[in-house]
Amino acid sequence: MSVVAQPVAPVAPPVNTAPRISTAELRTALPLVSVRGLRVAYDERPVLDAVDLDLFPGEIVALLGASGSGKSTLMKSLTGFAPVSAGSVRVAGHDLTNLGRGELRGLRSEVGQVFQQFNLIPRLSVLTNVLTGALHGAGAINLVGGFSTAHRQRALALLDRVGIAHKAKDPARSLSGGQQQRVAIARALMQRPRIILADEPVASLDPKLAGSVLELLREIAVEDGIPVLVSLHVLPLAREYSDRIVGLRGGEMLVSGRTSSLSAGDLAVLYESADEDPDAAGEAAHAHHDA
Numbered sequence: 001m002s003v004v005a006q007p008v009a010p011v012a013p014p015v016n017t018a019p020r021i022s023t024a025e026l027r028t029a030l031p032l033v034s035v036r037g038l039r040v041a042y043d044e045r046p047v048l049d050a051v052d053l054d055l056f057p058g059e060i061v062a063l064l065g066a067s068g069s070g071k072s073t074l075m076k077s078l079t080g081f082a083p084v085s086a087g088s089v090r091v092a093g094h095d096l097t098n099l100g101r102g103e104l105r106g107l108r109s110e111v112g113q114v115f116q117q118f119n120l121i122p123r124l125s126v127l128t129n130v131l132t133g134a135l136h137g138a139g140a141i142n143l144v145g146g147f148s149t150a151h152r153q154r155a156l157a158l159l160d161r162v163g164i165a166h167k168a169k170d171p172a173r174s175l176s177g178g179q180q181q182r183v184a185i186a187r188a189l190m191q192r193p194r195i196i197l198a199d200e201p202v203a204s205l206d207p208k209l210a211g212s213v214l215e216l217l218r219e220i221a222v223e224d225g226i227p228v229l230v231s232l233h234v235l236p237l238a239r240e241y242s243d244r245i246v247g248l249r250g251g252e253m254l255v256s257g258r259t260s261s262l263s264a265g266d267l268a269v270l271y272e273s274a275d276e277d278p279d280a281a282g283e284a285a286h287a288h289h290d291a
């Protein structure tokens with residue numbers, strides 16, 4: 001099937017914050033992620049098939065789909081952790097299907113990742129947790145030599161940006177879930193990522209905190225021109241915080257469009273079981289995109 005993703009202008013930036021990339025530039029920008037005809041199979045069982053996806057600078061894209069539809073697998077394919085059996089995956093100019101192990105490690109250092117369980121080191125300070133982001137792709141030498149003053153200053157500036165510089169010396173385990181996710185986002189930014197993948201980053205947070213974390217991710221997308229792909233289970237959050245929505249069902253991408261142009265009916269097909277006439281559902285979704 002052919003699903004054509006359109007670049008979109010970002011939402012309005014926060015007051016007093018000028019975007020670093022103009023809307024005109026965004027519209028003509030090349031995608032930082034370009035996936036075509038992706039097929040991933042485990043033990044010859046396909047879990048993604050014919051998936052196309054583009055991510056453009058400055059946009060936040062919500063990835064929807066029922067449990068088991070392939071969202072995490074799609075994210076893993078963008079860092080070379082999924083067994084790709086057909087198609088192409090280009091990330092920040094690299095064709096992942098042709099990279100050696102060393103090159104893949106280098107590419108992963110350009111991909112910031114945020115997870116549902118935050119994945120912080122609980123006993124270490126908030127500052128040290130952020131500093132570990134600088135280790136991506138740097139090898140053991142940094143561990144031996146310790147972190148430079150410049151690294152520390154940058155980590156503190158990032159903590160300030162995400163609103164928890166006052167917690168820098170506290171152990172990560174003493175922070176609330178929402179604060180821990182902010183630390184994890186600062187750690188991802190420490191890598192100077194080209195893209196950010198957030199796999200259910202708000203699933204462990206209450207609705208208010210969930211909104212504030214998604215707002216932060218949206219600000220980062222807009223201000224830094226970094227595309228953010230975020231998987232979500234809560235439709236209203238996807239509607240409120242994303243520029244575009246892509247949706248998987250049974251490993252197929254049935255929905256791809258601007259958030260503002262997708263109706264509840266378009267998204268409902270994602271949560272119908274696969275034996276409820278998938279062809280009809282797929283046609284309905286496509287009818288909408290092609291409109």
Ligand SMILES: Nc1ncnc2c1ncn2[C@@H]1O[C@H](COP(=O)(O)OP(=O)(O)OP(=O)(O)O)[C@@H](O)[C@H]1O
Pocket residue numbers: 042047065066067068069070071072073074
């Ligand atoms: N390493 C693996 N080996 C075998 N099957 C796998 C593996 N990883 C994922 N799968 C299968 O691939 C399918 C898609 O899984 P995936 O985790 O990508 O779904 P998801 O949409 O992220 O689900 P959830 O919302 O529950 O996290 C599932 O059927 C899953 O069982």
